Amino acid sequence: MSCTFRSTTKQGQFHLPQKVRWNEPGAQYSLVEKEKLPRFPFSIDQEGDIYVNQPLDREEKDSYVFYAVAKDELGKPLAFPLQIHVKVNDINDNPPTCPSTMTIFEVQENEKIGSNIGTLAAHDMDEANTINSVLEYRIVDQTPKSPREELFLVQTYTGVFQLALQSLKKQDTPQYHLTVEVSDKDFKTLCHVQINVIDINDQIPIFEKPDYGNLTLAEDTAVGSIILVIQATDADEPFTGSSKILYRITQGDSEGRLGIDTDPQNNTGYVMIKKPLDFETAAIHNIVFQAENPEPLVPGVEYNASSFATFNLFVTDVNEAPRFSQQVFQAKVSEDVAVGTKVGNVTAKDPEGLDISYSLRGDMRGWLKIDPVTGEIFSVAPLDREAESLYRVQVVATEVGGSSLSSIASFHLTLMDVNDNPPRLVKEYTGLLFCYPLREAGSLIFEATDDDQQSSRGPHFTFSLGSESLQNDWEVSKINGTHAKLSTKHTGFEERVYNIPILINDGGRPPLEGTVSLPVTFCTCVEGSCFQPTDHQPGMPTVGMAVGILLTTFLVIGIILAVVFIQMKNKGRDNVENAQASEVKPLRN
Incomplete structure (x- = not known):
């Protein structure tokens, strides 16, 4: 069952154009909501008439669905609930609304x-x-x-x-x-x-004057110095991209020695030195400035002569120090080059064209010398990469004559490795011990290293016994590229120290071998520990030493007690004798 009703804001009770009626009298009617609503605006009387008892608002809810239920006097349903659908028709009860206040x-x-x-x-x-x-x-x-x-x-x-x-x-x-x-x-x-x-950018910047005259500066004027103030104006809206002015130099400064900063508040341009001036490169700069906007001009408007200005800068000569072609010179040679080999060279020029003399500073190892005229650098002593792989010295260029000004650059010599160091043990092994008597074969692990430069895969050493006469007693086996294992082949060793020679090969080009000695000690173990009277930590006495010290202490104490006892006994005897002598001494008249 469905019905429609017009939206209204009036209060009161309105009869819906629908009613429900059970065929027999005595039925009790009620309405049941299909969905829980904040308010339910409908009711039903016992005649089965349905009413609207609250105002309806289509903008709040445009339809309702509920059930009409009929029960007998005992509350037993007489039939299935009847679904009722109410549609609220719109009326023009809302004025237009603006999207925002403004x-x-x-x-x-x-x-x-x-x-x-x-x-x-x-x-x-x-x-x-x-x-x-x-x-x-x-x-x-x-x-x-x-x-x-x-x-x-x-x-x-x-x-x-x-x-x-x-x-x-x-x-x-x-x-x-x-x-x-x-x-x-x-x-x-x-x-x-x-x-x-x-605003649109339809006005061009105009310089306050077209020519800013002449200025003379020494070539050593400090970088960052402001040398000129320029000004242009723009009739577009202030503080916009249409009126903001950017200045640039269009002629006369191809090396970019000058720069211009603009004050954003008043569009004043400050011309400053950005790179050192150079009389020898350019003694006169005929500068042309242009004032322009960051935003493009509208079609039909073009920059003209009013947006350009000129300026002449004259640079005067100053005696300057020599200039190196670069601040860091680098070279690379093998560490085994012969003494007297040329390993690199440096170059410098004097701005005024004077001759230059070269010298070295910081050659702490005395490996190098420099030709004072040509700047060529030679080795004067054997080089050693393991001592210093990157050797750094300073090169001084001094003008000959004039004021003897000088400049400094760096020379870095990279030494390339050659295989000139035999393998060795990574540390001194002094605690390689076996308990005597040896009950079963045992082994000890040791590690080797090499002072030469290793490849990206690391060292690859091979290990062997240094004496064929030991092959019946000992065996050496490789674990990896740096570690090996020394193993006994039997248990019949004496209680003493064995010095086992090990031959280690680095596999380099050319390969180098080194023979090292591993001291292995067989000694009596007490409770799992091996004690050696001749090999103990400084300041820590052995068991024998401790017992000796204890016995000596007891002996010294005994002697002291004996001496004291004898002295006390002798003193007592003397006292008795003196007393007896006093008793028999004759009296004198």
């Missing part, structure tokens, strides 16, 4: 007549695509009204704004305020539109 559009100065400026999209909450929600737009006021009224128009049903009569000038009026009436068939609403006129 809608803002922008239009450029040179916008063509008829160009779209923007769209005012008002809204109506009534049912869409019905006469209740159809909106009409009309401009009712324009402020200011200069240079004339009706500069803008709005499409009646779309809300699209257009430029109506002429192009605008920001200098004349930078902003317009429009009042727009938006209406449906019953309501009217006033919306407000602001149209900002946007």
Whole structure:
């Protein structure tokens, strides 16, 4: 069962054009919601008539679905619940609303007549695509009204704004305020539109004067020094890309020795030295400045002579120190080059054309010498990569005559490795021990290294016994490229130290071998530890030493006690004898 009802905001009880009725009298009727709602605006009486007892609002809810239930006097359902669907029809009860308090559009100065400026999209909450929600737009006021009224128009049903009569000038009026009436068939609403006129770059920068005269500077004037202030103006809107001025040098400074910074507040240009001046390269600079905007000019407007200015810079000579062709010279040689081999060279020139004398500083190892005239560098002693793989010295270039000014550069000599170091043990092995007597074969691990430069894969040593006479007692086996294992072949070793020679080969080009000695000790173990009277830590006595010290201490104490006892006994005897002598001594008259 379905029915419709018009949306209303009136309060009271309204009878729906529907009723439910059980065939027999005595039925009890009730309504049951299909969905839980904040409010349920319907009721049913015991005659089966359904009523609307609260206002309906289509914009809040446009349809309801609920059930009518009939029960007997005992509350037993008489039939299945009857579903009722109510549709709320729209009435025009909502006025149009503006999209915002103020809608803002922008239009450029040179916008063509008829160009779209923007769209005012008002809204109506009534049912869409019905006469209740159809909106009409009309401009009712324009402020200011200069240079004339009706500069803008709005499409009646779309809300699209257009430029109506002429192009605008920001200098004349930078902003317009429009009042727009938006209406449906019953309501009217006033919306407000602001149209900002946007400046375009139709004015070129103009220098305050076309010629900034002459300036003379010494070539050693400090980098960063401001040498000139220039000024141009622009009639476009201030603090925009159309009026901002950038200065650049278009002629007279091909090496970029000058730079120009612009003050963003007043477009003042500060000309400064960005790189050192050079009298020998260019004594006169005929500079041409150009002032331009970061934004492009509009079509039909071009930069002209007003945007250019000139300036003459004269550079005077100053006696300067020699200049190296580069600050760091690098060379690479093998570490086994013969003494007297040329390993590199440096070059410098004096700006005034004077002769130069070269010398070295910081040659701490005394490996190099330099030809004072040519700048060629030679080895004067054997080189050693293992001592220093990158050898750094300073080269001094001093002008001959004049004021003897000098300059310094660096010379870096990279020494390439040759295989000139035999393998060796990575450390001194002094604690290789076996408990005596040896009950089963055992082994010890040791590690080798090489002072030469290793490949990316690391060293690859081979290991062997250094004496054939030991092959019945010992065996050496390789674990990896750096580690090997020394193993016993039997258990019949004496309690002593064995020095086992090991031959290690590095496999280089050419290969080098080194013989090392591994001291292996067989000694008696006490509770799993091997004690050696001759090989203990400094300051730590062995067991024998401890016992000896203890016995010596007891002996010294005994002697001291004996001496004291004897002295006490002798003293007692003397006292007795003295007493007896006193008793028999005759008296004198």
